[in-house]
Amino acid sequence: MADQKRDADWKQRKVEKSLEKNTKILDEVLGVEKSFDMNKRDLTYAGKKFALYFVDGFVKDEILNRVMMYLGRLERGELAPDPIKKLLETHIGYLEVEKADRLEAVVTGVLSGPIALLMDGEDQVIMIDARTYPARFPEEPDVERVVRGSRDGFVETIIFNTALTRRRLRDPSLRFEYQQIGKRSKTDIAIAYLEDVADPDLVETLKDSLSKVEIDGLPMAEKSLEEHVFRRNWNPYPMVRYTERPDVASVHLLEGHVLIYVDTSPSVMITPTTFFHHVQHAEEYRQKPAVGAVLRWVRFFAMFSSLFLLPLWYLAVIQPEIFPKALEFIGPDKPGEIPLFLQLIFAEIGVETLRMASIHTPSPLATAMGLIAAILLGETAVNVGLFSAEVILYLAAAVIGTFATPSYELGLANRIFRVIFLILTALFQVWGLLFGVVVWFILLATTRSLNVPYLWPLIPFNPKAFQDVLIRSPMPLKTKRPNVLSPGDPDRRQG
Numbered sequence: 001m002a003d004q005k006r007d008a009d010w011k012q013r014k015v016e017k018s019l020e021k022n023t024k025i026l027d028e029v030l031g032v033e034k035s036f037d038m039n040k041r042d043l044t045y046a047g048k049k050f051a052l053y054f055v056d057g058f059v060k061d062e063i064l065n066r067v068m069m070y071l072g073r074l075e076r077g078e079l080a081p082d083p084i085k086k087l088l089e090t091h092i093g094y095l096e097v098e099k100a101d102r103l104e105a106v107v108t109g110v111l112s113g114p115i116a117l118l119m120d121g122e123d124q125v126i127m128i129d130a131r132t133y134p135a136r137f138p139e140e141p142d143v144e145r146v147v148r149g150s151r152d153g154f155v156e157t158i159i160f161n162t163a164l165t166r167r168r169l170r171d172p173s174l175r176f177e178y179q180q181i182g183k184r185s186k187t188d189i190a191i192a193y194l195e196d197v198a199d200p201d202l203v204e205t206l207k208d209s210l211s212k213v214e215i216d217g218l219p220m221a222e223k224s225l226e227e228h229v230f231r232r233n234w235n236p237y238p239m240v241r242y243t244e245r246p247d248v249a250s251v252h253l254l255e256g257h258v259l260i261y262v263d264t265s266p267s268v269m270i271t272p273t274t275f276f277h278h279v280q281h282a283e284e285y286r287q288k289p290a291v292g293a294v295l296r297w298v299r300f301f302a303m304f305s306s307l308f309l310l311p312l313w314y315l316a317v318i319q320p321e322i323f324p325k326a327l328e329f330i331g332p333d334k335p336g337e338i339p340l341f342l343q344l345i346f347a348e349i350g351v352e353t354l355r356m357a358s359i360h361t362p363s364p365l366a367t368a369m370g371l372i373a374a375i376l377l378g379e380t381a382v383n384v385g386l387f388s389a390e391v392i393l394y395l396a397a398a399v400i401g402t403f404a405t406p407s408y409e410l411g412l413a414n415r416i417f418r419v420i421f422l423i424l425t426a427l428f429q430v431w432g433l434l435f436g437v438v439v440w441f442i443l444l445a446t447t448r449s450l451n452v453p454y455l456w457p458l459i460p461f462n463p464k465a466f467q468d469v470l471i472r473s474p475m476p477l478k479t480k481r482p483n484v485l486s487p488g489d490p491d492r493r494q495g
Helices: 004-013 017-031 062-069 084-092 105-110 158-166 202-210 221-229 246-255 275-279 290-320 324-332 340-360 361-385 387-406 406-446 461-471
Strands: 038-045 048-055 097-100 113-117 124-127 174-181 187-194 240-244 258-260 270-272
Touching: 004 105, 017 038, 017 048, 017 105, 017 113, 038 062, 038 158, 048 062, 048 105, 084 097, 084 113, 084 124, 084 202, 097 105, 105 113, 158 174, 158 187, 158 246, 158 258, 174 202, 187 202, 187 246, 202 258, 202 324, 221 258, 221 270, 240 246, 246 258, 246 270, 275 290, 275 406, 290 324, 290 340, 290 387, 340 387, 340 406, 361 387, 387 406
Parallel strands: none
Antiparallel strands: 038 048, 048 113, 097 124, 113 124, 174 187, 187 258, 240 270, 258 270
C-alpha cells in the first residue's frame, strides 16, 4: 500500500522549479543508480545547472553530442529572460522537441526513448526526441511471399511501418492517430485510416474500444490487443486479418478499412474483416486477372479440402453404400492394427507435433527433421501396420490444403473444425457430418466483426461483391469500394 501511495504521489506531481527536488524523484523512479542503462548527466551551461536523462541504446549519440557541444558554447546571460523559450526556438538545433510539465510525462518519455533536459529554476522539461531503436531491415515476410512484387515488409518499429505505408499512400487524408496502452509497458499503437473514406462511426468505435483496454502491458503486442478489443476468444476464426506487407495494408486502407499498428510487432491488424478477406492473397493481384482467378480457385479447392477431405473419406469407408461403387478403390486395402478413426486422430496429433517441432528446430536441421518425419516415421508406421497408406495419403492432402490457405489463423481454425467433423462422423456417421457442417455454417453466419457480417457478401447476399470474391476482377473494373464498410467516398475513380 505504501508503494502504491508513493507511485500515485509522484505521478500526480508537476515539475517544480527546484532541480534538486525534481532529480531526487526521477533518480528514484528511473532507478539511475540501479539500472546500468539508465543514464543521468549533471551539466552546467550559461551559468545554470542542468540534468540530462536518457536510456543508453535508445539515443543517437552523434545528435546528443552535437546538442551538448552547442549548449556548451553558451555564455552567461544568453538564456535570459525566458530560458525554455530561448532553448527551444534558438539554441537546440533539432526538429523534434517539445515541453513537458508533469513528472509522469517525463518518466514515460525517457523510457520511450527521448532525452529529458531539466533546468534549475524552470518548471518545464525539454524532451528531445533523438531516439533510435534496435531494428532489422525491412524484408519480405515469410508467410506472404510473392513471385513478383515488392520485397519489403513491416518490422518491429512502428515509425518504420507508418513510413512504409505513407510511401505507398501520399494522401493528405491518411491519418495515424497515436495512443498508448498498458500501465507498465506503455506500448505505442496507431490507428490508421483515410479520413474522407473510412466510416467515422467505425473509427470512433475502435478508438473507444482501445481506450477501454485496461492491462499492465502488451508483451504479445497485437495478439494481446486483439483479444481485449474483439473478444469472441472461444471462436477459433480470426476477427481481424494480419498482414506484414505494406502493399496489402495500403489496399485495405483504400477500401475503407481501419488498421491498427502496434509497436514491437511486424504484423498490422486490418479491421473489420470477413471470412473471404482471409482467402485472398497478394499473388493473385501480381498476375494477369485470368491467372489470378485460377490461383484463387485452386486456393479455394485446397482450403475446402483441408476442411472436408478427411471426414468425407472416412465416411466413404465406414458407409460405402451411400457413395457410388466407382469410388470403392479409395478405401484402405489393409486397415492396420488399430481402428481407422484412431489412426486419423493419432496422425492429426503427429502432424501438429511435427508443425510445432519445425518451429523450434534450428534452420540447418529443418531438412533433416523433415526427412526423419516423412520417411522414417511415416513409411515405417505403414510398414509395421500401425497406419494404412491411405490415411497418410489423405491426411497429407488435407495438411497441404491447410498450408495453402493464405491466412495462417484461418488455416488453424479450419484444422480444429476438421477434427470436430471427424469426431462427429465417427459417432453419428452421415448425420453427424451434416450436423457439424450446419453448426459450422451457422457459427460463421452469426459472427460479426465490428458489426460487419462475417460471411458478407454471401450473407447478406451481394451478387456483384460475391462475384468479385469468386473471380479476380481486372483492376479497371474495381470502381466502387465495399458498401459493407459504409465508406465516405464510395467511388474509387479519380475526380
